[in-house]
Amino acid sequence: MNRPNPSSRSADRERADRIYYTLAALLGGAVILYFAVVPFVGANLAFHFYLMLWITMASGFNVSSGFSGYMPFGYVAFYGVGAFTTAILVKKLGFPVLLALPFSGLAGLVLALLFAPTLRLSGIYFAIVSLALAYICRLVITNMPEEMTGGSFGIQLGSQAEPVLSFYVMMATMMLALGTILWLSRSRLGKALRAVRDDAEAADMMGVNITRVRLYGWLIAAFFPAVCGGVEAWYTNIVDTETAFNTLITAKTVIYAIAGGLGTVSGPIVGALVMVWLDELIWRQFPLLNLLILGLATVLLVLFLPRGIVGTLLRWRPAWRRYVP
Amino acid sequence: MNAALEARDLIKRFGGLVALDGVQFAAAEGEVLGIIGVNGAGKTTLMNCLCGLYQPDEGEIRLAGEDVTGRTPHEIAARGVGRTFQVPRVFRRMSLIDNLLVPVLRRRATDRALIDQAETMLERMRLIDLRHNFAEELSGGQQKLLEMARMLMPDPRVVMLDEPFAGVHPTLCRFMIEQIEAMAAERKTVLLISHDLTSIYRLSHRVLALNQGRVIAEGGVEAIRGNPAVIEAYLGA
Ligand SMILES: Nc1ncnc2c1ncn2[C@@H]1O[C@H](COP(=O)(O)OP(=O)(O)O)[C@@H](O)[C@H]1O
Ligand SMILES: [Mg+2]
Numbered sequence: 287m288n289r290p291n292p293s294s295r296s297a298d299r300e301r302a303d304r305i306y307y308t309l310a311a312l313l314g315g316a317v318i319l320y321f322a323v324v325p326f327v328g329a330n331l332a333f334h335f336y337l338m339l340w341i342t343m344a345s346g347f348n349v350s351s352g353f354s355g356y357m358p359f360g361y362v363a364f365y366g367v368g369a370f371t372t373a374i375l376v377k378k379l380g381f382p383v384l385l386a387l388p389f390s391g392l393a394g395l396v397l398a399l400l401f402a403p404t405l406r407l408s409g410i411y412f413a414i415v416s417l418a419l420a421y422i423c424r425l426v427i428t429n430m431p432e433e434m435t436g437g438s439f440g441i442q443l444g445s446q447a448e449p450v451l452s453f454y455v456m457m458a459t460m461m462l463a464l465g466t467i468l469w470l471s472r473s474r475l476g477k478a479l480r481a482v483r484d485d486a487e488a489a490d491m492m493g494v495n496i497t498r499v500r501l502y503g504w505l506i507a508a509f510f511p512a513v514c515g516g517v518e519a520w521y522t523n524i525v526d527t528e529t530a531f532n533t534l535i536t537a538k539t540v541i542y543a544i545a546g547g548l549g550t551v552s553g554p555i556v557g558a559l560v561m562v563w564l565d566e567l568i569w570r571q572f573p574l575l576n577l578l579i580l581g582l583a584t585v586l587l588v589l590f591l592p593r594g595i596v597g598t599l600l601r602w603r604p605a606w607r608r609y610v611p
Numbered sequence: 612m613n614a615a616l617e618a619r620d621l622i623k624r625f626g627g628l629v630a631l632d633g634v635q636f637a638a639a640e641g642e643v644l645g646i647i648g649v650n651g652a653g654k655t656t657l658m659n660c661l662c663g664l665y666q667p668d669e670g671e672i673r674l675a676g677e678d679v680t681g682r683t684p685h686e687i688a689a690r691g692v693g694r695t696f697q698v699p700r701v702f703r704r705m706s707l708i709d710n711l712l713v714p715v716l717r718r719r720a721t722d723r724a725l726i727d728q729a730e731t732m733l734e735r736m737r738l739i740d741l742r743h744n745f746a747e748e749l750s751g752g753q754q755k756l757l758e759m760a761r762m763l764m765p766d767p768r769v770v771m772l773d774e775p776f777a778g779v780h781p782t783l784c785r786f787m788i789e790q791i792e793a794m795a796a797e798r799k800t801v802l803l804i805s806h807d808l809t810s811i812y813r814l815s816h817r818v819l820a821l822n823q824g825r826v827i828a829e830g831g832v833e834a835i836r837g838n839p840a841v842i843e844a845y846l847g848a
Contacts (some may be wrong), residue, residue: 295730337841440816474716477705481713484702491662492714492761493688549704607706 289521302608310468310611313552317341317464321383321457325450335453335521337562343535344543344554345467346510351540352548354503355483356405359413360420361511361539363401364394366530370427372570373441374434383443385515387455397423398505405500408486424531440526444568447523456517458500466550468611470506479503480549482486511539521571541584547594551611556595612846613676615640616661616769621670623656630656631667632824636748638817641766641798643791645815647808647835647842652821653695654800654804658771661802662694663687674769676717681812688714693767697774697804699754701746701761707733712763735774736760737786752783759790770794771802776810788814810844812836820844 324334343365350356368390375386404415427435435441470476478499481489490496519525546557564583569576591598600607614637623631630653638644646653658666661672663684672680674690679719691713702710711729717723734737741749746757753826755775762770772791776784791814794801805811811818818835820828822844828835835841 290728292730299726474712474722477709477712478707478716480709483704484704485700486685487664488696488700488702489696489713490684491664491688493685493717493765494713495685499707604744604748607745 291356305609306611308320309609310551313611314464314468315609317555318337318386318457318461318472325453326585331449331453335449335456335565337458337459337475337558339518339560340538340542340558341555342456342463342510342514343539343544344558345460345463346507346514347480347539347543347546348554349467349470349503350507351543352413352550352553353479353483353578354507355408355468356416356500356507357409357413357540358416358507359416359536360416360423362533362535363416364397364508364511365424365515365518365535366420366427366527367397367423369519369525370435370441370528371531372516373436373443373519376443376520377436377441378434378546381457383448383520384455387513387520388517390512391509394508396507397512398508402501402504405497410520420536422580424527427531428527436526438526438528440524440528441519441577443520443523443525449521452517452521456514456521457514459510459517463518464551466506466510471551471611475502491516491595494537499599520593527598543594545584545591545594547597547600550600553594553596561594613673614638615642615675616802618657618661618673621657621660621667621672623660623665623667624655626699630824631660633823634670634821634826636819636826636829638769638802639802640800641795642817643795643801643803643815645818645832646802646804646809646821647667647806647811647841648821649806651823652791652844653824654678654806655823657821658694658773658802658804661687661771662692665837683719688767689717691765691768692771693762693765693769694771695758695762695775697754697777699751699758701749701754701757703747704745706743707749708756709737711745711764713759714761717810723840732760732764736790748770752779755779755787756783759787763794765798769800769802771804773804774806775803776805776807784810 321334321338325331335571347361350358371390371393372386375381375389376383401419404412407415478494481494482496482499486496515530542558542561543554545561547553565580568579574577591603600610617637619635621631621634626750634657645652653809660667661681666681671678679687679690684691702713708726708729711732712725715725729737730742738753738756746754753781775787791801803811803814812832814834817830818832819826820835820841827840827844828838
C-alpha cells in the first residue's frame with residue numbers, strides 16, 4: 287500500500303478522501319433518514335428529540351475536549367444561558383421562537399468570550415474553574431428579578447409549544463453541528479487545534495497563534511449547547527434554573543462523548559446513540575437502579591475502552607483513521 | 612551586513628538562579644554555530660529565549676537586524692526560525708503528514724501542494740512509509756527525524772537543534788549529520804547544541820562554549836579544542 291511513487295501516492299490519497307467523504311455522506315444520510323421519519327411512523331418523539339440533543343451536545347463538547355484539549359465541567363452553562371435567552375425573548379419580549387433561537391446561539395458566543403480568559407488554564411484547573419463559572423451563571427439567573435426569569439417556578443413559554451416543528455429544528459441544529467465538525471476535522475483550524483491540544487508550546491514555536499486558535503475552538507464549542515438549550519426550552523415549553531443548569535447535563539454530555547471517542551466526527555454520534563439506547567433499556571428493566579447501572583456501565587467503558595468505541599476501533603486498525611470521519 | 616541572528620547581553624534568571632548571564636554572539640547566514648557546555652550550562656535556556664518561549668530579563672535579540680525581543684514564539688517562527696527539542700515534542704495524536712503541515716498552516720498554497728511538499732520531506736527523512744501513522748507510534752529516533760522534517764517544512768532561515776544526537780544510534784547519527792550539512796549548504800544559519808564534542812567539532816564553523824550561563828570561549832574549532840577554560844569546564848565538572 288505504501289507505494290514510493292509520488293503520483294500513485296496522490297492517487298492513494300484521493301481514494302482515501304473518496305472513502306472518507308462517502309462514509310461521511312452515508313453516516314449523515316442514515317442519521318437524517320432515521321430521524322426524519324420519526325414523526326411520521328409514530329415513534330417516540332421525545333426519546334428521539336433528546337437523542338438528537340445529546341448527539342449535538344456531545345459533538346460540541348468534542349470540539350472543546352477532542353480537538354482543543356479542554357474539559358469544561360461547566361459545559362451546562364452554555365445550555366442554561368441559551369435556554370433562558372430564548373425563554374425570556376419569547377415570553378417577555380414577544381419574539382417569535384425561530385427568531386429567538388439565533389440569539390441563544392449568540393448568548394453562548396458572548397458567554398464564551400466572557401470565559402475566554404480561563405483558556406489560559408489547563409487540565410484540572412480549567413475544568414474546576416469552568417464548573418465554578420457554571421454555578422455562578424446559575425446564581426446570577428436565580429437572583430435576577432422574578433418578573434424576568436420567573437423565579438423558582440421558571441418561565442412558561444405559554445402557547446408556543448410545537449413539538450413536531452421543534453423536533454425538526456433540533457434536527458437542523460444537529461446537522462449544522464455535524465457539518466461544522468466534519469469541516470473542522472479536515473480544516474487548517476482543526477489541525478491547528480489538534481496541535482495545540484497535543485503540545486501548545488511546540489505549536490506556538492511552529493507558528494500557530496495559539497490564543498486565537500483556542501478562542502475559535504471555544505466559540506464553536508459554546509454555540510451548539512446554547513442553541514440546544516433554546517430548542518429544548520421551546521420543546522418542553524418551560525425553563526427553570528434547576529433543570530437548565532443541572533450538572534447531570536454536563537455529566538451525560540461528557541459520558542456520551544467519551545464513550546464514542548473524542549477527536550473524531552463519528553465518535554460522539556456513536557457514543558450518544560449507544561449510551562442513550564442503553565440508558566433507555568436499563569431504565570425500562572430496572573427503573574430504580576437505572577442511574578447506578580448506567581454509572582457502572584460508564585466505569586466499565588472507561589476502564590476497558592479508554593478511547594471510546596470509535597477511538598478503540600481506530601487504535602486497533604490505525605490504517606482506518608484516514609477513512610473514518 | 613546584519614548578522615542572521617544576534618544576541619546581545621542576554622540575562623535570564625529563574626528565581627535566584629542566573630541561567631544566562633550576559634550571553635552575546637552573532638551568527639551569519641550559512642554558518643553552523645556550535646554551542647557546547649556541560650549539563651546545566653544554559654544551552655537550552657538560550658535556545659528558549661531565542662525562539663521566544665522564554666522572555667529574557669535583559670538583553671536584545673535580533674533577526675537579520677530586526678529587534679525581536681519580547682515577540683511571541685509564533686511571531687518569531689513567522690520570521691523564519693525553526694527548532695527541534697532535546698526531548699522530542701511531536702504532535703502525538705496527529706499523523707506524520709499533519710505534523711508537517713502545522714508550521715505551514717498559514718501559507719497561501721493549496722492543501723494539496725502542501726501535502727505533496729510534506730510527502731517529499733518525509734521521503735527525504737525516510738519516514739514516508741509511516742506517513743499515516745500517529746507520531747506517538749514512532750520510535751525515539753524516528754521522532755527526532757520527524758521534528759527535523761517539521762522544522763524544515765516552512766524553509767526557515769535560522770534553525771536551532773537542541774541535542775539532535777542524544778540517544779540516537781550511530782547510523783541515524785550519520786544521517787542526521789548529512790542533513791545538517793545540507794541545511795548549511797542551503798545557506799541556513801544553524802545553531803547546534805550538544806554536550807557531545809565530537810559531532811560538534813565536526814560540523815561547526817565556529818563554537819560558543821557556555822558555562823554557568825556565561826560565554827567562556829568563542830572561536831574556531833581548533834581554538835576551542837585547545838582552550839584551557841573549556842577543558843577545565845569539562846574535566847572539572
Ligand atoms: N524553566 C526553568 N525553571 C527553573 N530553572 C530552569 C528552567 N529551565 C532551566 N533551568 C535551570 O537553568 C539552568 C540551565 O539549564 P539548561 O538551559 O536546561 O541547561 P543545558 O541545556 O545547558 O543543560 C539549570 O540550572 C536549570 O536547572
Ligand atoms: Mg539542554
